[in-house]
Amino acid sequence: xxxxxxxxxxxxxxxxxxxxxxxxxxxxxxxxxxxxxxxxxxxxxxxxxxxxxxxxxxxxxxxxxxxxxxxxxxxxxxxxxxxxxxxxxxxxxxxxxxxxxxxxxxxxxxxxxxxxxxxxxxxxxxxxxxxxxxxxxxxxxxxxxxxxxxxxxxxxxxxxxxxxxxxxxxxxxxxxxxxxxxxxxxxxxxxxxxxxxxxxxxxxxxxxxxxxxxx
Numbered sequence: 001x002x003x004x005x006x007x008x009x010x011x012x013x014x015x016x017x018x019x020x021x022x023x024x025x026x027x028x029x030x031x032x033x034x035x036x037x038x039x040x041x042x043x044x045x046x047x048x049x050x051x052x053x054x055x056x057x058x059x060x061x062x063x064x065x066x067x068x069x070x071x072x073x074x075x076x077x078x079x080x081x082x083x084x085x086x087x088x089x090x091x092x093x094x095x096x097x098x099x100x101x102x103x104x105x106x107x108x109x110x111x112x113x114x115x116x117x118x119x120x121x122x123x124x125x126x127x128x129x130x131x132x133x134x135x136x137x138x139x140x141x142x143x144x145x146x147x148x149x150x151x152x153x154x155x156x157x158x159x160x161x162x163x164x165x166x167x168x169x170x171x172x173x174x175x176x177x178x179x180x181x182x183x184x185x186x187x188x189x190x191x192x193x194x195x196x197x198x199x200x201x202x203x204x205x206x207x208x209x210x211x212x213x214x215x
Contacts, residue, residue, distance in 0.1 A: 015044030015118075024120055027094040028086070031127045035086065036070060039122035052116040053173035053198070054085060056123060057108040066108070070123075084126045085111050089119040097126065103198045103209035110173065110198060112209060141201045147213035150194075153187035154212075156201060160184060164203040168212070171196055 017040055024039040040054065057069040083102070086095040100113045111123065142157040156166060161184060168177040168190055176197070177190040192214040201208040 015042065015046050015050075017042050024091075024122060026088060026091065028124075029094070029096055031097075031129075032084075032086070032095075033082070033125045033127060036123040038070075039120055041120055042116065042118050044118065046116055046118065050116040052113040052121065053103075053110040053169065054113065054121060054123060055108070055110055056083060056102075082126050083111065084124050085113050086122045086124050087113075087117070087119055089117065091120070093119075095122070097124070101209055103200075103211060109211070112200075141199065141208040141210045143199060143210055143212055146211075147215045148192075149215045153189050155185060155187055156182060156199075158184055158201055158208060160203070162203050164201050167200045167202075168192070169198045169200070171198075 019038065019040050021038045028035065040052075042052070055066065055069070057066045084097045085100050087098045088095045098113055100111050103110050103112060113121070144155040144157070145152060148154055158164065163181045163183060165178065165180045166182050166188060167175060170176050176192065179188060179190075182188065182201075194214055197212045197214060199210045199212050201210075
């Protein structure tokens with residue numbers, strides 16, 4: 001399963017996600033160049049603010065443990081800016097592009113989908129000039145130091161004086177740490193194991209994503 005759904009304490013919901021390594025047929029919107037040879041089925045009752053994290057991996061990127069995940073789909077680094085998430089509520093519906101930022105590198109990372117709903121999702125390479133929806137660009141916050149050594153405090157800079165929430169997810173999309181009421185330049189001390197993490201910084205005005213390496 002190459003998708004993560006954020007969990008919510010105190011508000012239990014029953015849902016599940018299936019990952020299928022086969023194409024899901026259906027009418028595609030104009031502007032889709034090609035679709036990934038895999039898709040996800042999301043079922044159940046999801047919280048209103050659920051977010052989905054869908055992994056992409058550039059074919060031939062040998063440093064990834066999922067290096068053959070998207071072979072033949074995402075071939076070149078230059079296509080990353082034209083990647084999108086497709087969604088349809090049922091097999092009888094047409095696919096549509098849903099906006100979402102990316103978090104990660106040009107070689108692999110996650111497409112982020114806010115307002116996750118039950119239905120089917122897949123990844124696609126698109127021609128943005130032919131799409132009728134605006135796709136927000138991925139914006140990264142500044143994390144210092146990065147990579148982060150064990151015992152070091154983490155400083156987050158976002159260019160905003162409004163308090164914000166910092167949420168950290170592991171590579172499988174699971175939430176591992178969160179702190180609310182953070183301030184620009186504040187030193188944070190998340191307890192993380194060695195590995196790669198994705199950081200979300202948000203308040204009423206911003207929703208930023210970045211990658212963090214814990215040594």
